[in-house]
Amino acid sequence: MISYNCKDVGFTPYGEEWKALRKISVVELFNAKKIQSLTYIREEENDLLVKKLMESASSRPTVNLKKTLYTLVGSIVCRIEFGINLHECEFMDEDRIADLADILKLMENTNLFSDFFPGRIGRFVDWFLGQNKRLENAFSEHNTFTNNILDDHLKPERRIQESSDIIDVMIDMMSKQDEDGDSFKLTTNNVKGMISGLFIAGANTSGVTMIWAITELIRNPRVMKKVQDEIRTTLGDKKERITEQDLTKLHYFKLMVKEILRLHPAAPVLLPRETMSHVKIQGYDVPAKTQILINAYAIARDPKHWKNPDEFNPERFEDSSIDYKGLNFEFIPFGSGRRICPGIAMGIAIVELGLLNLLYFFDWGLPEKEEGDEEIITGNEVALDLVQVLRH
Numbered sequence: 538m539i540s541y542n543c544k545d546v547g548f549t550p551y552g553e554e555w556k557a558l559r560k561i562s563v564v565e566l567f568n569a570k571k572i573q574s575l576t577y578i579r580e581e582e583n584d585l586l587v588k589k590l591m592e593s594a595s596s597r598p599t600v601n602l603k604k605t606l607y608t609l610v611g612s613i614v615c616r617i618e619f620g621i622n623l624h625e626c627e628f629m630d631e632d633r634i635a636d637l638a639d640i641l642k643l644m645e646n647t648n649l650f651s652d653f654f655p656g657r658i659g660r661f662v663d664w665f666l667g668q669n670k671r672l673e674n675a676f677s678e679h680n681t682f683t684n685n686i687l688d689d690h691l692k693p694e695r696r697i698q699e700s701s702d703i704i705d706v707m708i709d710m711m712s713k714q715d716e717d718g719d720s721f722k723l724t725t726n727n728v729k730g731m732i733s734g735l736f737i738a739g740a741n742t743s744g745v746t747m748i749w750a751i752t753e754l755i756r757n758p759r760v761m762k763k764v765q766d767e768i769r770t771t772l773g774d775k776k777e778r779i780t781e782q783d784l785t786k787l788h789y790f791k792l793m794v795k796e797i798l799r800l801h802p803a804a805p806v807l808l809p810r811e812t813m814s815h816v817k818i819q820g821y822d823v824p825a826k827t828q829i830l831i832n833a834y835a836i837a838r839d840p841k842h843w844k845n846p847d848e849f850n851p852e853r854f855e856d857s858s859i860d861y862k863g864l865n866f867e868f869i870p871f872g873s874g875r876r877i878c879p880g881i882a883m884g885i886a887i888v889e890l891g892l893l894n895l896l897y898f899f900d901w902g903l904p905e906k907e908e909g910d911e912e913i914i915t916g917n918e919v920a921l922d923l924v925q926v927l928r929h
């Protein structure tokens with residue numbers, strides 16, 4: 538385990554926790570060697586997914602893809618980030634982790650009426666609509682999850698383990714700070730914030746990207762056929778399991794993933810920024826300290842930069858040098874600059890391996906539509922529950 542003191546991670550007495558925490562996560566979690574060394578976890582979890590889908594396909598033709606994929610990414614993220622194997626865990630299981638990913642989405646997406654109309658009327662409407670109760674329940678579930686992970690890391694027997702993860706490192710830092718008597722103290726809340734931030738950032742984004750990929754492929758049979766033909770011709774039809782090595786042989790498949798990230802960026806609006814000084818943008822004066830929101834979704838569908846922007850067309854990236862690493866500003870699904878997603882490589886590895894398994898081993902389609910069913914594929918929520926396994 539690497540030990541830090543406050544100076545190592547750049548803490549300042551002015552509370553720049555974010556800088557420090559980002560630095561820890563980049564060093565401990567997002568470095569290339571670490572990502573490579575965790576390949577076996579992503580592969581094992583995908584093997585389990587394929588096994589479960591094959592079993593369920595033989596008895597029941599439909600599958601709730603949303604739950605299945607959130608379980609996959611939840612399991613991978615918990616193992617990689619917190620060293621928690623959900624298949625052996627006492628306080629969390631695979632089913633609940635998928636719900637938790639949804640609970641976190643609810644926490645992010647619930648708009649309180651009282652935020653816009655502070656005062657009695659706003660509070661009454663929230664109470665009447667049950668918004669407060671929903672949020673309270675979500676927070677309570679979420680709090681239990683982070684507390685359990687923290688407690689698990691604080692168990693005395695854990696400290697003698699060989700392998701440590703980012704939470705172990707932060708706990709180690711906390712004890713060192715006490716010894717050093719530094720003025721800034723890393724708190725338990727910082728650790729809990731890291732747990733919840735990493736979980737939301739990793740699970741939700743990768744899960745939703747995969748769900749949109751299957752959705753768009755079902756909507757566009759031409760692309761589905763082309764991508765599956767490439768995969769099955771390149772890898773042959775006798776493989777028992779897929780490894781990350783197989784990804785290196787595919788070309789069109791990767792263009793397809795890029796196109797999904799363009800059309801459906803998991804974080805349509807990037808993390809907020811603040812202007813450091815007065816700037817003029819397209820004739821508008823923007824004073825210093827103004828919050829700026831960047832709409833990556835709108836940028837990636839801007840007809841000034843993209844031909845037929847709403848069309849799902851992976852070929853647009855053929856012979857193009859445009860990439861998602863934050864340098865081409867017309868395509869920033871992972872953001873750009875100082876706050877760019879530190880998990881790009883991890884996110885791409887999770888999404889590509891998951892999709893490759895789904896597309897190699899299974900054919901996907903929609904079940905028969907029954908009277909009264911909502912129009913399919915109008916948004917990921919509707920599409921997900923309807924997607925079907927047809928072959929294995």
Ligand code: HEM
Pocket residue numbers: 559562734735738739740742743746802803804807808809869870871872873874875876877878879880881883884885887888
């Ligand atoms: C397809 C998958 C993913 C997408 C599309 C995605 C996208 C993003 C975006 C757009 C941001 C904000 C960047 C900005 O405002 O400039 C972000 C931040 C972040 N992402 Fe990802 N991400 C993905 C996967 C992951 C994974 C797997 C992890 C962790 C294992 C992760 C960890 C983070 C963290 C910690 C931040 C916050 C960085 C900060 O506060 O400075 N992401 N991500």
